[in-house]
Amino acid sequence: MANQTFKIALLGNPNTGKSSVFNQLTGLRQKVGNFPGVTVERKNGAFKLDNNTDILVTDFPGTYSLFPTSLDERIVLNALTNKNDIDYPDAVIYVADVNNLERHSLLLSQLIDLKFPIVLALNMNDIAEKSGLHIDINKLAALYDLPVISVNGRTGDGLNALKNELQKLLQTKKSSFKNFYNLTENEALIAKHIQEKIHVKNEYAALLIAHHVKKISFLNAAQKQELLNLNENYKFNSINNQLDEIMHRYNQFVPIINQTLDKQIAIGNTLTDKIDRIVTHRLLGPIIFFLLMLFIFQAIFTWSSFPMDFIDQQFSNLSFYIQQHFSSNLFTKLVSEGMVPGISGVLVFVPQIFILFLLISILEEVGYMSRAVFMFDKIMQRFGLNGRSIVSLISGGACAIPAIMSTRTISNWKERLITIMVTPLISCSARIPVFAVLIGFVIPRFKVFGFINSQALVFMMLYLIGVMAALFSAFVFKKILKSNEHSFLMLELPAYKMPHWKNVFFNVYDKVKSFVIGAGKIILVVSIVLWFLASFGPSNKIKEAINTATIEASLMQYDATQTELHIASKKLEYSYAGYAGRIIEPIIKPLGFDWKIGIALITSFAAREVFVGTISTLYSIGKDASRQTIQQKLASEKNAAGKPVFTVAVALSLVLFYLFAMQCFSTLATVYRETKTWKWPALQFAYMSTLAYIVSLVVYQILK
Amino acid sequence: MLFGFILNKLNNTQNITQLIIGETATILEFSNGFVACKLMSMGLLSGTSITLVRKSPFGGAYYIKTENHYIGLRTNEAEHVLLMKNS
Numbered sequence: 001m002a003n004q005t006f007k008i009a010l011l012g013n014p015n016t017g018k019s020s021v022f023n024q025l026t027g028l029r030q031k032v033g034n035f036p037g038v039t040v041e042r043k044n045g046a047f048k049l050d051n052n053t054d055i056l057v058t059d060f061p062g063t064y065s066l067f068p069t070s071l072d073e074r075i076v077l078n079a080l081t082n083k084n085d086i087d088y089p090d091a092v093i094y095v096a097d098v099n100n101l102e103r104h105s106l107l108l109s110q111l112i113d114l115k116f117p118i119v120l121a122l123n124m125n126d127i128a129e130k131s132g133l134h135i136d137i138n139k140l141a142a143l144y145d146l147p148v149i150s151v152n153g154r155t156g157d158g159l160n161a162l163k164n165e166l167q168k169l170l171q172t173k174k175s176s177f178k179n180f181y182n183l184t185e186n187e188a189l190i191a192k193h194i195q196e197k198i199h200v201k202n203e204y205a206a207l208l209i210a211h212h213v214k215k216i217s218f219l220n221a222a223q224k225q226e227l228l229n230l231n232e233n234y235k236f237n238s239i240n241n242q243l244d245e246i247m248h249r250y251n252q253f254v255p256i257i258n259q260t261l262d263k264q265i266a267i268g269n270t271l272t273d274k275i276d277r278i279v280t281h282r283l284l285g286p287i288i289f290f291l292l293m294l295f296i297f298q299a300i301f302t303w304s305s306f307p308m309d310f311i312d313q314q315f316s317n318l319s320f321y322i323q324q325h326f327s328s329n330l331f332t333k334l335v336s337e338g339m340v341p342g343i344s345g346v347l348v349f350v351p352q353i354f355i356l357f358l359l360i361s362i363l364e365e366v367g368y369m370s371r372a373v374f375m376f377d378k379i380m381q382r383f384g385l386n387g388r389s390i391v392s393l394i395s396g397g398a399c400a401i402p403a404i405m406s407t408r409t410i411s412n413w414k415e416r417l418i419t420i421m422v423t424p425l426i427s428c429s430a431r432i433p434v435f436a437v438l439i440g441f442v443i444p445r446f447k448v449f450g451f452i453n454s455q456a457l458v459f460m461m462l463y464l465i466g467v468m469a470a471l472f473s474a475f476v477f478k479k480i481l482k483s484n485e486h487s488f489l490m491l492e493l494p495a496y497k498m499p500h501w502k503n504v505f506f507n508v509y510d511k512v513k514s515f516v517i518g519a520g521k522i523i524l525v526v527s528i529v530l531w532f533l534a535s536f537g538p539s540n541k542i543k544e545a546i547n548t549a550t551i552e553a554s555l556m557q558y559d560a561t562q563t564e565l566h567i568a569s570k571k572l573e574y575s576y577a578g579y580a581g582r583i584i585e586p587i588i589k590p591l592g593f594d595w596k597i598g599i600a601l602i603t604s605f606a607a608r609e610v611f612v613g614t615i616s617t618l619y620s621i622g623k624d625a626s627r628q629t630i631q632q633k634l635a636s637e638k639n640a641a642g643k644p645v646f647t648v649a650v651a652l653s654l655v656l657f658y659l660f661a662m663q664c665f666s667t668l669a670t671v672y673r674e675t676k677t678w679k680w681p682a683l684q685f686a687y688m689s690t691l692a693y694i695v696s697l698v699v700y701q702i703l704k
Numbered sequence: 705m706l707f708g709f710i711l712n713k714l715n716n717t718q719n720i721t722q723l724i725i726g727e728t729a730t731i732l733e734f735s736n737g738f739v740a741c742k743l744m745s746m747g748l749l750s751g752t753s754i755t756l757v758r759k760s761p762f763g764g765a766y767y768i769k770t771e772n773h774y775i776g777l778r779t780n781e782a783e784h785v786l787l788m789k790n791s
Binding site for chain 2: 064065067069103239240242243247250272273276280281282283285286370373375376377378379381488490491492493
């Protein structure tokens with residue numbers, strides 16, 4: 001028999017333990033992507049029912065009903081009303097929490113009316129088991145006319161029974177005979193029209209299309225207009241009908257549930273209440289939040305420094321090894337100087353991303369994140385952001401890439417987009433080496449008030465300026481961007497629970513994997529291109545430069561190392577990157593930058609910290625030079641007119657340029673991946689560069 | 705205005721923003737269809753008993769509790785939930 005593949009939809013309300021069931025079913029055989037055309041995360045997984053039955057399961061976003069209020073819910077509606085949608089399922093696994101069977105039955109009753117073959121997976125959580133909640137599963141199965149299986153997402157109990165039931169269901173294709181909602185006369189007439197016009201089989205599906213004409217993506221403009229006219233003709237009052245329908249459904253299934261369930265557990269004065277008394281407290285709440293964020297921030301820096309150094313070291317050893325053991329030709333150079341540092345530049349960020357997502361996933365699993373959203377929603381709203389944006393902004397202090405990835409939890413598109421656009425203004429860890437070298441020029445080391453290090457104070461001020469710039473830009477974007485999406489916050493605050501480690505693991509695994517594969521490819525390509533630009537030049541210029549440099553070195557009686565450094569510096573000057581630096585010089589001159597700084601600005605696109613390495617090469621400073629050596633060397637550097645290159649004005653202008661400018665190709669690539677269009681990264685690059693240019697220009701022109 | 709206020713007092717109705725912390729009341733109806741649709745989908749129906757747990761630290765949001773779950777709402781949504789005081 002040939003292999004058969006079935007599509008299964010995993011559906012349920014938010015906070016039902018749906019993702020636990022998904023992880024139990026698919027294990028590592030899962031893939032995160034996006035739903036076609038939109039940027040809502042789509043999780044797919046595969047498993048086998050038997051040797052010739054493959055199952056492809058889609059974990060849909062948690063949904064309260066098929067009356068969508070968010071992009072997430074709209075996707076579910078679209079996938080379930082369109083037979084040609086790639087996610088249209090052969091059968092549905094519906095996950096409901098046994099404690100909340102009543103409200104979790106609303107969506108289920110709608111799915112039953114759509115006549116999908118459904119198996120109901122009742123998630124028995126610990127609370128239910130401890131309190132001895134009893135449910136008559138057979139009776140429920142009979143009354144709903146569905147197979148019902150009790151499962152435990154934590155332990156995986158019941159998963160085999162679920163799979164067996166699914167297999168039976170796929171053979172019989174049996175849907176429930178139960179009908180939870182009978183259309184009103186008017187609704188039935190409209191539905192009939194729609195069924196005929198756009199060939200929808202199911203009456204209830206046609207009604208849903210009538211309710212949400214504008215949100216249905218498979219209708220073309222003409223069809224939409226036609227259906228809107230139809231609604232008009234029948235004086236169809238969508239929202240009132242929806243409310244009546246919801247009430248009608250509750251009246252149908254509440255009696256059923258009362259017959260099968262002993263008692264509903266009231267949450268009463270539980271642990272969650274006690275925790276929230278402290279955690280969401282008017283004063284303590286924000287303090288606890290900032291301490292937690294400070295801890296995350298600190299953890300990203302301290303815990304990651306060892307693995308990052310380790311990765312960095314291993315890769316430079318590898319480069320060295322290749323240089324030593326293979327003949328020096330173009331290919332080995334490409335590998336040792338272009339590719340290996342490129343891969344290293346990707347992997348070196350993994351520890352930070354791992355730690356950030358580990359801690360954020362734990363906070364999310366525990367139930368804390370939704371409290372943070374609740375507390376800060378109002379403030380963030382003023383800037384066009386969402387309560388959840390605060391997490392992304394703080395993560396931006398480590399690296400903008402994972403920070404932008406973490407905006408996926410913001411369901412309002414406009415708020416998410418603004419968060420993405422402003423996050424790179426927060427000073428990330430790649431800016432630190434640049435600041436560290438340059439601040440020495442601007443600020444002499446002394447004690448403020450006798451105990452505060454002046455340079456540390458400037459560092460803090462730079463962070464603060466970054467935060468203010470981000471909030472200011474967010475405010476501007478809020479005024480400019482238009483959105484038809486209703487912004488609301490009707491947010492379930494789940495009861496606190498111990499994190500489910502399997503979910504945390506899969507979440508972190510997904511994030512790290514998508515970074516390494518997604519952003520990694522681009523960082524690697526950019527590194528290779530930049531290596532090429534810095535290693536090659538037009539025709540014979542580089543050869544000439546090497547010859548001249550060798551002669552110069554022997555005239556100056558340099559030793560071997562000095563000669564090598566001098567040649568490297570001249571090579572870079574006459575490379576394509578060097579020429580590019582000269583080309584942009586007229587543009588950056590008003591900021592106080594010469595063409596050598598121009599070269600460093602260009603090579604910084606691989607990652608900002610590359611600035612330090614490029615400057616070191618240009619000024620013939622050895623690779624392992626300390627910060628003090630670099631600073632001394634730069635301070636003594638004179639231009640053609642005999643004036644120092646790095647004055648206070650230049651250094652400050654450069655610091656501010658690095659603070660504001662969008663000099664990170666990986667971030668731009670991540671923004672592209674998250675927004676699905678080059679429009680937003682291009683705009684981001686433009687506005688941040690303009691901001692940087694203007695600020696540096698003003699500062700330099702005043703100070704020079 | 706004043707008449708409406710007196711009527712509210714007489715009928716003993718109010719909305720979520722008028723509750724004091726810890727106070728419990730029963731949902732009477734919703735004065736906005738969108739808010740009604742969303743909250744009813746989340747399990748808040750007329751007749752459901754709710755308690756105001758807290759207001760957000762910087763204002764603008766309300767944290768309420770029903771028999772078996774917790775929900776956070778903004779002011780402009782909480783206003784549309786009309787309540788009957790439990791006496």
